[in-house]
Amino acid sequence: MSENREALVEMADGLFADLRGKSASECEAPLAEAGFVTLLVPEENGGFGGDWGDLAAVLRLAGFHALAAPLGEQIVEAAREHHNDIPCDSVTLAAFLRVCQAAGALDGSLKLAIDHCSERQQFGRPLSKFQAVQQSIALLAMEAGAANCAAQGAAAALDRGDGAFEIACAKLRANEAMKHGSALAHQVHGAIGFTRDYPLQQLTRRMMAWRSEGGNDAYWSTRIGKQALEWGGTGLWDNLTTRTD
Incomplete structure (x- = not known):
């Protein structure tokens, strides 16, 4: 696991644990503030510049902590807005x-x-x-x-x-x-x-x-x-x- 992914996973684990049991609307602001929505957005466009492995690691933790927010869909939607080479x-x-x-x-x-x-x-x-x-x-x-x-x-x-x-x-x-x-x-x-x-x-x-x-x-x-x-x-x-x- 890369250093960037280790840091990403550590941050996600702590935040998602705090958001456990909260509604999707209550999760929206903390997730946006932490910048998770821009996970797949290239760095030159102000995003994290992560890859699909990073997304898999974050969503695994979202599942582990029963996160109510549709984080995966939000990440993919944000990525589509910045480039058109999303596969599948x-x-x-x-x-x-x-x-x-x-x-x-x-x-x-x-x-x-x-x-x-x-x-x-x-x-x-x-x-x-x-x-x-x-x-x-x-x-x-x-x-x-x-x-x-x-x-x-x-x-x-x-x-x-x-x-x-x-x-x-x-x-x-x-x-x-x-x-x-x-x-x-x-x-x-x-x-x-x-x-x-x-x-x-x-x-x-x-x-x-x-x-x-x-x-x-x-x-x-x-x-x-x-x-x-x-x-x-x-x-x-x-x-x-x-x-x-």
Whole structure:
């Protein structure tokens, strides 16, 4: 991670934590003052001059802290106003934003699950000591890791110039991770996870909405299938091996 991204992530983490639980309108002024909206705007135009990897890192934290503001959409809109070389169509970009947010929300759900199971006692010992609970947390960690890898891979593809195929695959995998990850997180929490005062529902409610926003499973399965048929057998393998390092 570059020094600029480290500083960006540190600032975002602190600010988003302070804005947790606040409405989108209440978040607007602090976010504007911090300059996050100009993340993708070139430096010569008064912006931060960040790349898609920077955006992925910021949106992951937005998802982690259940930020209510549509920060990703605002960043992309500001970037479009200053240059026209934004790759991909609007649906694909929306999918990318949701993948990044999902990675953070799943990480947040995992942290809550670990903390809860370490503190909650049952039959004289913490829940985290039960093998079945450990297995559920391990599966949740796997889903969170998959979503994070998908987000990072999609961001890297966008930075190379063409990330449409990678985003399609990332959104489909993130949708699966959100489905299974949310269920696992609530499973280990029990009833408390559904209560309004407990923060888990802030994350899982958003993830259930994000699964359909930016394209649902059927939409991205169809797009990936059409692309695979267009490339053909040998072409599909060639593209899969040449599009990444």
